[in-house]
Amino acid sequence: MLEEVERWLGARSWxxxxxxxxxxxxxxxxxxIKVSVVLPALDEExxxxxIVEVIRRDLMDRLPVPLVDELVVIDSGSSDRTGEVAAKAGARxxxxxxxxxxxPALPGKGEVLWRSLLVTSGDIVCFVDADLRDFSAAFVSGIVGPLLTxxxxxxxxxxxxxxxxxxxGGPASGKTADQxxxxTELVARPLLNLHxxxxxxxxxxxxxxxxVRRSLLERLPFPVGYGVELGLLVDALHTVGLDALAQVDVGVRLHRHQDGLALGRMAAAIYRTAQLRLSRTHLVRPELTQFERGPEGFVPHTYPVDTVERPPMLTIExxxxxxVA
Known part of the structure; x- marks a missing residue:
């Protein structure tokens, strides 16, 4: 298996x-080929x-042929001016x-990505998180490139x-430079390497x-929450095979980091997504209890772990x- 991974790295990493x-x-x-870029956004004013301004300037408005044909921000219920700011910058x-x-919509990133297929038309759909700082157009052109060529x-x-x-925006150094x-390192990577x-x-x-090519995305189920990236990746492997997958180095990603409790809930969603794909059976306990210190000691808070997946979009009438239209 190591030889196969090394072969893939040499052939499909750019x-x-x-x-x-x-x-x-x-x-x-x-x-x-038409390209759609989708930004799922919740309180990202x-x-x-x-991000929208860079994509419009570098990949749409100033080119003889736009690389990006469609730029859509899906607002998943923001309480701030996310939608207004995105529209003013040039997004739909x-x-x-x-x-x-x-x-009825469910909370979660995967829900937004799944629904975005219904309001976009590109043959290639490119997803970009809306909390990135010092954004470079290479985040889009880099990953769209192999699909075009x-x-x-x-x-x-x-x-x-x-x-x-x-x-x-300040540079990290030492042991924090890549952490x-x-x-990913504590949950997702071990799960992927083992299973x-x-x-x-x-x-x-x-x-x-x-x-991703739309023709693949529309055939995949979408976990509604944080597990969507792992779920899509694993299901794509089983649907089209390893050599249809690739990765592109786009430099440095700066964004807002979550606190430890939020990371715990994300980890639980990742584990649940993997567990479902491994067993396709019942979940033992789709909940996660975490603790925060209160005036009288540690207080438990129990959160549901995402257990819903949306079916392949091709099954939606x-x-x-x-x-057909």
Missing amino acids: SAADRPLDRLLSAKRASG ATVGA VVHRDDILPRV DPDVQFVKAMYDRPLGAES GGRV WPQLAGIVQPLGGEYA EYAARR
Whole structure:
């Protein structure tokens, strides 16, 4: 298995600089492929506008042929000015609850990504988290590139340094330089190495920046919560095989980090997503109890672990009808 991972790393890992923008535009013009970029957003007014502005400036408005045809922010119930800021910067903003209203929306990132397929039309769908700082257009062009230039590639993850403690934009150093992905290193990577060793070469399995052919996405189930990235990656492996997956180095990712309790809930969702795919049987206890110190000692707080998955979009009649139309 190690030999297979090493072979894959050599054949399916690139840098964003390997495919210059002019090459991507030529490939896009020749193929007629359309690209949609989706930003799932919840209370991200501080960062979403700058991300939209960079994508519009560098990948849409100033190019003879736009690399990105569609830029959509899905607002999943923000209490701040996320939608207003995104729209002013040039994105089309759609509220989560306005998509497929006959199916009541559930909280969670995966829910938003699943619903985004109904309001986008690109042959390639590129997901980008809305909390990134010092955003570079390479986060989009880098991961879209292999899909435009290699017909055998279907799913591309971004890889990057993820410094801990650099939310404000200042450089991290020493032991914190690459420790931002704590749930990745403590939960996701061990699970993948033990149970799906073919995916051991994926540098950022839980990263929120990845581009996928719509023809694959619409065939996959979507965990509604934080487990969506792991679920899509594992299911893509089983659906199209390892050589259809790839990764591209896009540099450094700066974003807001979560506290320890939030990381615990994320870890539980990741474990649950993996467990479901391993067993496809009942969950023993889909809840997580955590503790916070109060005036009189430790106080337990119990949270549900995401246990719902949305079915492949191809099974949704509204989506099927749109495809026919």
